[in-house]
Amino acid sequence: MSYVGPDFDPPQPRRPRRGPLTVALAALVPGALLGWLVYEAVGGSGGSGGSDKAGASASAASPSTARPWSAPAADDGKQASRSPSSPAPDGSLKGKVVVIDPGHNPGNFQHTAEINRPVDIGTNKKECDTTGTSTNSGYTEARFTLDVAHRLRAILEEQGATVKLTHDGDSPPWGPCVDERAHIGNAAHADAAISIHADGSAEGNRGFHVILPASVHAGAADTRPIVGPSRDLGERVAGNFLRVTGEPPSNYEGDGTGLVTRQDLGGLNLSTVPKVFIECGNMRDSKDSARLTSDAWRQKAAQGISEGIVSFLRES
Template sequence: MRYDDSPPAPESGPADAPDRHWFTRRSTLVVGVAALAPACLAGWVLTQALSGAGPDETRPHTVPLPASHSALSHGQRDAKPGSSPSSTPTSTSTPTSTPSGSPSTSAAAPAPARGPLSGRTVVIDPGHNTGNFQHTDEIDRKVDIGTNRKECDTTGTTTNSGYMEAEFTMDVSVRTRKILEAQGAKVVLTHETGVRPWGPCINERARIGNEAAADAVVSVHADGVSSGNRGYHIILPAAVKSGAADTAKIVGPSRDLGEKIASNFARTTGSSPANYLGSGTGLVVRDDLGGLNLSTRPKVFIECGNMRDAKDAAQLTSPEWRQKAAQGIADGIVGFLGG
């Protein structure tokens, strides 16, 4: 008795017996398949070779870099060896060939904007640094400001809710840079977020403007006096000649720059001149600021408001108001430069 479904074993008998016919057909089929297999395999290999597929049927491909890798950010251009991986590029674009055979990068740098400030250089100095709070020893060391020696830098103030002056000044400075660059100016910031852990010192801030041969320098700040004191004011350099300080050549043009910024700042922000100094003019002259004493370029400070007053703080913490502040500063610079 057969307990499986396999065909019966061939037995001797006539050549045309049914079982022998089945065996003959199966043998012929097996031989045919065996003959075709090498040809099919050769055809498959040829097809894969021409299409670029590998044995696992995947094709080589290039993963495009994120858009942020196409150009270095301002901070990455200045990154130093030893910076954290997140602040430096991990790969660069490979040059490709143009139809003429010359190498080119995958993304060309945009051409500088042309405008009324083309050929002009402006330095914007964001007051303080958010890292100063963690580097008090470094910022407390004294530097020469011409008339005397003074701390390298300070922490700056904060609002009652903890919003740092250094955060405010950087935000307004970056916004101002964007506006001025659209007018064709070359804009230099004395420092940028995340590039350095503290500072720079006040004498270095002045040196950056001098070495850039800036046509105008503006240091952005916010005040930290008692509540009830409100409004903006512009600090102008006094006539100082002592040690490394000599402001004779910049006193006049700096006042012109300060007046232009004051009027435009009031117009765009709706703010009033400070009610606690400057006799309502919004202009104050000082001889104790190294950033002004050591400058050889027209330079002013702007205190955009009082962070310790609730009403002023509400404005200073508003992105919309900070954009207006940046516009007012930029408009004043444009007016000063004749743009």
């Protein structure tokens, strides 16, 4: 998603300190990120080709702390196999509810008046929704997010989870608004909720980042009860997403950690259940867009996200 409109304003200034969020992914450096760097150095492409020195350097500067994530296998562009820490589907998530929020809606382009309507996000008002971004070739974020959401739903249902989508492309024909997206997760009493996006930044800005809710207590927003579990969910999603997809942490958001905390997102501010956003990559960067438009890589993206969610649910 581009940072324009509802839930997409420029990130709020952050204090230049490294705390739990940096530590969360720092453990991936000696294993996961090092494995990715070695692979890129010997010429692997994983669907995008090349390496990203800026993102890698930022991540390598972070302190190291042990985490329960293994190094990624060589990213050869094929669908990743299930990791040893993620058992085969066995129905063990029966009784767990996951809400998947595919960012934007393919119909938003035809309903600009409706999506421009301001809604209350607790701290202030924002537009209902936006159209989202796209690759330079016209592959839209809304198509990408819905595709990954469908793949993710299938994987989680194999594990026995009950999965609800905030929308399914044509129902409703636009939106829903950002406040409604949060309320859908709340009404479902979701054990975990995730909003799937892709960014629209400049060429050369690449990598994924997971957005965590800040502690907000204003108006209708009170994220204090979900900040801790959402951080846990976000760290697990980020670690597994890196390991399975080989996509590096963002080189332009999160100081190389792949984690960003925001207090201006209605989808997080109004949530009463553990919830995070994931920006899977930058649609405007040629290397990232090659991955985002790859059917095989989108399957990897869904697998990586699912393994983070499964890990969270089994420990919660």
